[in-house]
Amino acid sequence: MPIVAGQDRSREVKVLAGQVRVLVNTIETAAAAAANRARERGADEAQVARAAEQARARAVQRMSRAVDRGAACAGMDTEDFFPISGHATRARMEAADALAVCEACQVRARCLALAVLTPAGRYGIWGGLVEGEIRQLRAALAAEGVAG
């Protein structure tokens, strides 16, 4: 695995975070559009909220299917993607081989977006980030009001 250290690593995470931000915003835009359509049809607020939730769920499902289709880790032992250490640096060393696969994965940003958007994303490696890094990203996006 090529060692991506220091500044390069934080630049890489920043770029990924930007891509995840765009993906999550796209989903929120679709949810808002669905809510507006429901409102225009005369739906009450509970129905409007439900329409938005359904649109969100459909978008996440589509994203999940795209990740399944493009995953570079397809067929690999999933255990490699669940380092034991909760410490980010140690987890990255432990899972170096799995992370190298993520680096070349075409659906990396979408995979990471799923980690931010779904409960399953609380565990393991997603989008080339380990749990502690994903937690930080989720918190940063939540602080911006992007996800949470």
Ligand code: SF4
């Ligand atoms: S980014 Fe990594 S974990 Fe996600 S689909 Fe690609 S190879 Fe698998």
